[in-house]
Amino acid sequence: MIKITADDIFDGRKFHGPDRALVLDDDGVVSALVPLSWVGEDYIKVEGVLCPGxxxxxxxxxxxxxxxxxxxxxxxxxxxxxxxxxxxxxxxxxxxxxxxxxxxxxxxxxxxxxxxxxxxxxxxxxxxxxxxxxxxxxxxxxxxxxxxxxxxxxxxxxxxxxxxxxxxxxxxxxxxxxxxxxxxxxxxxxxxxxxxxxxxxxxxxxxxxxxxxxxxxxxxxxxxxxxxxxxxxxxxxxxxxxxxxxxxxxxxxxxxxxxxxxxxxxxxxxxxxxxxxxxxxxxxxxxxxxxxxxxxxxxxxxxxxxxxxxxxxxxxxxxxxxxxxxxxxxxxxxxxxxxxxxxxxxxxxxxxxxxxxxxGSFEKGKSPGVVQILHNATKLLDQKALIM
Ligand SMILES: [Zn+2]
Missing domain, CATH: 3.20.20.140 (Metal-dependent hydrolases)
Incomplete structure (x- = not known):
């Protein structure tokens, strides 16, 4: 399971703000985009914005x-x-x-x-x-x-x-x-x-x-x-x-x-x-x-x-x-x-x-990849490294 949050999350259509977590399975398939308080303590926080590939x-x-x-x-x-x-x-x-x-x-x-x-x-x-x-x-x-x-x-x-x-x-x-x-x-x-x-x-x-x-x-x-x-x-x-x-x-x-x-x-x-x-x-x-x-x-x-x-x-x-x-x-x-x-x-x-x-979007069942946008640079996150 991957649980990740950032300064903001863009889901393919709109920004959701800082208090959200993206939850993916170990293969990178989206489970949900939920309030951060729902995912407990064991999540990863990154800087910048998360965006679909x-x-x-x-x-x-x-x-x-x-x-x-x-x-x-x-x-x-x-x-x-x-x-x-x-x-x-x-x-x-x-x-x-x-x-x-x-x-x-x-x-x-x-x-x-x-x-x-x-x-x-x-x-x-x-x-x-x-x-x-x-x-x-x-x-x-x-x-x-x-x-x-x-x-x-x-x-x-x-x-x-x-x-x-x-x-x-x-x-x-x-x-x-x-x-x-x-x-x-x-x-x-x-x-x-x-x-x-x-x-x-x-x-x-x-x-x-x-x-x-x-x-x-x-x-x-x-x-x-x-x-x-x-x-x-x-x-x-x-x-x-x-x-x-x-x-x-x-x-x-x-x-x-x-x-x-x-x-x-x-x-x-x-x-x-x-x-x-x-x-x-x-x-x-x-x-x-x-x-x-x-x-x-x-x-x-x-x-x-x-x-x-x-x-x-x-x-x-x-x-x-x-x-x-x-x-x-x-x-x-x-x-x-x-x-x-x-x-x-x-x-x-x-x-x-x-x-x-x-x-194209963080919707349940898709595997769109996760991009981090930070200081005007972008990179594709290595999802395997995020598995907890
Ligand atoms: Zn051309």
Whole structure:
């Protein structure tokens, strides 16, 4: 039995104050959150705040070797060009060691579940090995701007997805971004049976909206640079999100990632579809690439919007820490209560990844992990060391 109290306890939805104790069984399964006076004398007291394990709903673990490689502040088309020209690692051991270290650092910082983008099966090994310590949901990313190659691109991504599924790692096939997926490829992805949760990079740059509105702007130069035929993409006359959201008509759960240049009417267009939609914010990556943040006050004020948090990758972030994302948001939006942001980081993320039956809150029967927040640092508590 584990009985633990702290200066405050956040349960996934709200703070409970200092006079509470969290009771877990020896396997870390929550029994109750009760008044401290109920648990007798033999409890452990820690400093700071206790919080359920963090859920990172957007990461690219396979880019972990790219820390510090890409310059900051270039804006998205130039960032993508640099990633595509630098992503090949020097050697397989260098990549796997960077992936292992990044996964371990995420766990140490309190992350217990990750929605992770994959273009290759490079992360299958660590996900298989650490499945007891971390909940992995893999989003195999498919891209292809030329309609003619859509079936071929889909087939390639399906073969990558099969490698994860064969290793017992839950995986779904997802479109990379509105500017990198042709209409036919969108339709093929939408039509997949038993696919699962879909995530997509949404409106990460103003250039994306410009492409869809006017078929102009920096993405045309990006396509030219790589000699891509993207003639089927853009020019709808509206922003990106309302242009492509209609492709998802199968009640899929959607995780829209970034939303840096998303307006209220874009949000409303997305909410009109059936199927759950989650709005994942990756503020540190937005500052790294675009120097901009989404309209977070608008998102939290719009009924029906559920916000989650992601770290994106070490190509566009200095660390993979959900707490660091919260600190950035607190600095920029001091009017938003910490309680609300912590729910984005825990329960909302667990709902987005479809794991809220086990993760995201201190509710009876769940095993969400316990994070200690102290002096602006976070760590996952070793529950075995707390057993009495
Ligand atoms: Zn991303």
């Amino acid at each position: 963090f859920v990172n709903t957007h990461c690219h673990l396979e880019l972990s070797h790219m820390k510090g490689v890409i310059p900051e502040g270039t804006s998205l088309p130039a960032f993508l060009t640099a990633v595509m020209e630098n992503r090949r690692p020097p050697a397989a051991e260098v990549l796997s060691s960077a992936i292992d270290s990044a996964a371990e650092a995420m766990r140490q910082s309190g992350i217990v579940a990750v929605g992770d983008i994959a273009n290759t099966a490079a992360t299958a090994s660590v996900k298989h090995r650490t499945a007891q310590q971390m909940v992995w949901r893999t989003f195999v990313e498919c891209m292809g701007v030329a309609d003619a190659f859509a079936p071929h691109r889909l087939e390639h991504s399906l073969s990558v997805m099969a490698q994860f599924r064969q290793a017992g790692i839950p995986a779904s096939l997802v479109p990379h971004a509105p500017y990198s997926v042709s209409p036919t490829l969108f339709r093929l992805i939408n039509g997949l049976k038993s696919n699962g949760i879909v995530s997509i990079h949404n409106q990460e740059s103003q250039a994306e909206n410009e492409l869809f509105r006017h078929k102009s702007g920096p993405f045309l130069e990006f396509y030219r640079h790589f000699n891509m035929d993207a003639s089927g993409i853009g020019g709808s006359g509206t922003n990106s999100l309302p242009s492509y959201i209609g492709y998802f008509d199968q009640d899929q759960t959607l995780i829209l990632v970034h939303n840096t240049f998303t307006s209220r009417s874009d949000v409303e267009a997305a909410l009109a579809r059936s199927g759950e939609t989650y709005w994942c914010l990756c503020p540190n990556a937005n500052l790294y690439i675009e120097g901009m943040l989404p309209d977070v006050p608008m998102l939290r004020d719009t009924p029906g919007v559920t916000i989650t948090l992601g770290t994106d990758s070490l190509a566009s972030n200095h660390q993979l820490s959900i707490w660091s994302e919260i600190e950035t948001l607190r600095h920029k939006f001091p009017q938003i209560p910490l309680e609300e942001m912590l729910q984005w980081a825990t329960l909302n993320g667990a709902q987005a990844l479809g794991i809220s039956d086990t993760s």
